[in-house]
Amino acid sequence: MAGEIGHFALLLALMFALVGATVPHIGAARGNAAFMALADRAILAQFAMAAVAFAALTYAFVTSDFSVVNVATNSHTLKPLLYKISGTWGNHEGSLLFWVLNLTLFGALVSWRGRKLPLRFRSRVLAVQSTLILGFLLFIIFTSNPFLRLDPAPFEGNGLNPLLQDPGLAFHPPMLYLGYVGLSVAFSFAVAALIEGEVTPLWARWVRPWALLAWVFLTGGIALGSWWAYYELGWGGWWFWDPVENASFMPWLVAAALLHSAIVVEKRDALKSWTILLAIIAFSLSLLGTFVVRSGVITSVHAFANDPARGIFILAFLAIVVGGSVTLYAWRAPKLAPSGLFGVVSRESALVVNNIFLSTFAAVVLVGTLYPLFVEASGAGQISVGPPFFEYAAAVLMSPLIVALGIGPLLAWKRGNVSRSVQIVFPALIVGFVAAIVLVWRTSGDFVMTAFGLGLAAWLVSSVLLEIANRLRLRKGASIASALRKITRAQWGMSMAHMGLGFILLGITISEAFTTEELTVMAPGDTVDVAGYDFTFEGVAPIVGPNYTAVRGFFTVYEGETILTSLMPEDRVYSNPVMTTTEAAIYPLFSGDLYAVIGEAASSGRWSVRLYFKPMISGLWLGAFMMMVGGVLSLSDRRLRIGLPTGRKARVSGASA
Amino acid sequence: MAGLKTRKQQRLVVVSIALTSLIGATLLILFALGGESLSLFLQPSDVQKRNVAVGQNFRLGGLVETGSFSRLDDGLTFRFTVTDCLANQPVEFTGILPDLFREGQGVVTEGALNESGVFMASTVLAKHDENYRPPGTMPKEEGQCSHPDDQAAAASYAEG
Numbered sequence: 001m002a003g004e005i006g007h008f009a010l011l012l013a014l015m016f017a018l019v020g021a022t023v024p025h026i027g028a029a030r031g032n033a034a035f036m037a038l039a040d041r042a043i044l045a046q047f048a049m050a051a052v053a054f055a056a057l058t059y060a061f062v063t064s065d066f067s068v069v070n071v072a073t074n075s076h077t078l079k080p081l082l083y084k085i086s087g088t089w090g091n092h093e094g095s096l097l098f099w100v101l102n103l104t105l106f107g108a109l110v111s112w113r114g115r116k117l118p119l120r121f122r123s124r125v126l127a128v129q130s131t132l133i134l135g136f137l138l139f140i141i142f143t144s145n146p147f148l149r150l151d152p153a154p155f156e157g158n159g160l161n162p163l164l165q166d167p168g169l170a171f172h173p174p175m176l177y178l179g180y181v182g183l184s185v186a187f188s189f190a191v192a193a194l195i196e197g198e199v200t201p202l203w204a205r206w207v208r209p210w211a212l213l214a215w216v217f218l219t220g221g222i223a224l225g226s227w228w229a230y231y232e233l234g235w236g237g238w239w240f241w242d243p244v245e246n247a248s249f250m251p252w253l254v255a256a257a258l259l260h261s262a263i264v265v266e267k268r269d270a271l272k273s274w275t276i277l278l279a280i281i282a283f284s285l286s287l288l289g290t291f292v293v294r295s296g297v298i299t300s301v302h303a304f305a306n307d308p309a310r311g312i313f314i315l316a317f318l319a320i321v322v323g324g325s326v327t328l329y330a331w332r333a334p335k336l337a338p339s340g341l342f343g344v345v346s347r348e349s350a351l352v353v354n355n356i357f358l359s360t361f362a363a364v365v366l367v368g369t370l371y372p373l374f375v376e377a378s379g380a381g382q383i384s385v386g387p388p389f390f391e392y393a394a395a396v397l398m399s400p401l402i403v404a405l406g407i408g409p410l411l412a413w414k415r416g417n418v419s420r421s422v423q424i425v426f427p428a429l430i431v432g433f434v435a436a437i438v439l440v441w442r443t444s445g446d447f448v449m450t451a452f453g454l455g456l457a458a459w460l461v462s463s464v465l466l467e468i469a470n471r472l473r474l475r476k477g478a479s480i481a482s483a484l485r486k487i488t489r490a491q492w493g494m495s496m497a498h499m500g501l502g503f504i505l506l507g508i509t510i511s512e513a514f515t516t517e518e519l520t521v522m523a524p525g526d527t528v529d530v531a532g533y534d535f536t537f538e539g540v541a542p543i544v545g546p547n548y549t550a551v552r553g554f555f556t557v558y559e560g561e562t563i564l565t566s567l568m569p570e571d572r573v574y575s576n577p578v579m580t581t582t583e584a585a586i587y588p589l590f591s592g593d594l595y596a597v598i599g600e601a602a603s604s605g606r607w608s609v610r611l612y613f614k615p616m617i618s619g620l621w622l623g624a625f626m627m628m629v630g631g632v633l634s635l636s637d638r639r640l641r642i643g644l645p646t647g648r649k650a651r652v653s654g655a656s657a
Numbered sequence: 658m659a660g661l662k663t664r665k666q667q668r669l670v671v672v673s674i675a676l677t678s679l680i681g682a683t684l685l686i687l688f689a690l691g692g693e694s695l696s697l698f699l700q701p702s703d704v705q706k707r708n709v710a711v712g713q714n715f716r717l718g719g720l721v722e723t724g725s726f727s728r729l730d731d732g733l734t735f736r737f738t739v740t741d742c743l744a745n746q747p748v749e750f751t752g753i754l755p756d757l758f759r760e761g762q763g764v765v766t767e768g769a770l771n772e773s774g775v776f777m778a779s780t781v782l783a784k785h786d787e788n789y790r791p792p793g794t795m796p797k798e799e800g801q802c803s804h805p806d807d808q809a810a811a812a813s814y815a816e817g
Contacts, residue, residue: 360678
């Protein structure tokens with residue numbers, strides 16, 4: 001029964017989306033307020049229907065209703081409840097429904113918080129959002145319906161891929177989807193602004209929180225995925241430059257550029273048409289990512305049920321969305337009022353530099369990701385573009401960005417003073433150089449690139465600290481506590497996020513260069529030295545879990561004579577479906593991670609094992625977490641709170657608070 | 658350090674910075690794509706056809722031939738044959754195989770041929786799903802060879 005309700009709700013949502021995508025435009029064109037106001041009701045109705053459909057699917061998963069194909073293929077009665085629920089979005093059809101739910105939810109939020117936006121503009125935004133929802137609903141109904149029935153119903157389902165039965169992966173996809181969908185709001189605002197032919201600072205005040213929110217979710221989603229790969233796949237790596245990973249990384253880069261350029265529009269009324277273009281590109285790349293992931297056109301290690309019919313549908317949708325919005329851009333953008341002026345040395349210029357490097361990097365990643373397609377199309381055979389290409393591009397393009405990042409926040413708007421700013425961050429320059437030189441000296445010149453990376457990270461972290469100190473110094477007379485309170489949340493957010501980048505860089509640089517790996521076979525009682533830590537293999541024991549059996553290995557790790565910890569990696573065999581997974585055991589120390597993986601039994605009671613010491617790798621997760629916290633802090637700033645109508649009133653109340 | 662006086666000058670500066678960066682990026686791409694970061698993706702029959710040079714890195718994709726898998730005495734080195742049903746390619750790998758490695762399943766490996774024609778794999782790529790077969794790991798012609806696992810999987814998905 002739930003299946004039919006869900007199915008019916010989907011069809012109703014489609015009707016509402018059709019109305020919501022057309023009538024408000026007619027209203028706006030004719031000046032008919034009633035037609036325009038319909039946009040709000042249409043989006044709420046779409047949200048309600050999408051929520052009903054999603055609830056129906058979740059219900060089918062939780063109650064293990066195997067008469068629904070989607071549930072039978074992806075669930076199992078013995079699966080823990082969390083994974084029954086996460087199974088709802090853990091498959092192709094369900095994840096698309098989740099997309100639609102979020103598209104409508106965010107549309108409803110715009111309608112709810114945007115009462116103070118001009119009716120005409122709001123109805124345009126919601127109409128564009130409804131068009132996107134319409135596209136996705138058509139996709140679901142024609143190629144990926146999650147409510148199809150199975151007759152006769154089987155007694156048991158096929159189960160969820162055990163690799164996906166993990167808390168990290170239960171929340172990795174929804175966070176990414178929320179990120180992609182957050183960018184859809186920025187896209188809808190951009191297209192509405194192009195139709196109306198007007199971009200105001202108020203527009204940027206509206207777009208920025210959405211870009212920021214999307215970016216926070218993308219950061220979280222990417223970090224979770226990478227963390228999962230690190231501890232679950234047991235190969236010690238965390239990023240592979242796989243097409244599917246790149247598909248989430250490109251929107252992240254462009255969203256980062258967008259949330260910076262929106263500041264310039266808001267504060268200085270400049271870079272308007274560029275910001276519009278970024279908003280369009282960011283969402284287009286999200287769609288492109290979906291296409292790459294779901295169509296299987298590019299060889300990837302990631303898993304999705306591929307279906308050429310779906311690929312063609314997404315490609316057509318992509319062509320309409322990108323082609324339509326870019327054509328609209330080419331036609332309308334020149335009509336936008338000219339932008340405000342700024343000097344070569346100014347905060348604006350620093351943000352332009354940020355945008356150029358971030359978007360160039362995104363473009364390079366795009367070329368590297370799609371290159372195999374073009375080569376294959378030209379008949380030169382199948383090739384793949386490996387990590388060296390992307391690592392090289394990252395080093396070349398991100399280094400100047402990080403150098404500039406240390407100074408940029410100190411430059412004044414409109415016209416800055418380089419020598420004054422350099423004076424402030426001069427100590428950071430020294431810290432960076434010293435860090436790099438010490439490393440080169442300690443390693444007798446073998447790690448020049450590592451030293452460069454370490455120097456950059458040290459420079460970035462210390463320049464952020466100096467920048468905060470400088471803010472305090474500007475408030476002479478006030479006590480430190482009150483001066484600290486005067487720093488706005490947006491400023492704290494910026495410092496946090498920038499420092500997070502510094503920690504990520506530190507983690508990558510040091511762990512890539514100095515990881516110690518031991519691959520060997522051990523008998524119980526054997527000890528192996530890994531980077532000064534002694535791993536003693538104590539033996540193995542069989543373990544029985546709720547839906548798996550496992551071999552658990554026991555290691556005791558000593559530093560000198562003292563016992564640091566014991567590590568218990570597992571090699572699990574799941575029963576539904578039958579599959580083995582590796583559970584790495586990780587013990588994070590301040591200096592790095594102790595990491596153990598147990599392989600298979602070798603002859604005479606020995607086991608193959610893989611042991612690592614990964615120095616500073618926690619910098620990655622810490623840095624990503626700081627970026628997210630920074631984003632949330634900035635979002636919670638009164639001035640930027642979603643839906644705040646005007647800047648002046650808020651600024652006054654913010655200052656008096 | 659004089660600021661810019663006119664909109665034209667400002668635009669000129671921004672555009673020239675953007676152009677420089679774009680040209681830089683293009684050069685970077687051309688330079689990097691010519692080097693080692695590109696690897697060919699071949700199936701066993703392609704390897705025979707192309708006469709790949711010893712030591713040249715490439716990716717090898719195909720099915721792990723049933724009954725070909727063996728482990729050497731050191732407990733860490735594995736030998737198996739990758740096939741696309743037209744040709745077979747012996748592979749040697751030292752390390753811990755990914756969870757989803759199984760005879761009869763698709764596999765993607767990266768490495769180079771040695772003098773005796775054995776593919777020395779430096780990595781065996783993990784796939785995240787037992788039902789997923791990366792393009793290039795499947796036999797070139799449908800039904801050319803089949804494996805018990807495939808049939809079982811196909812049967813359970815037949816309905817619907």
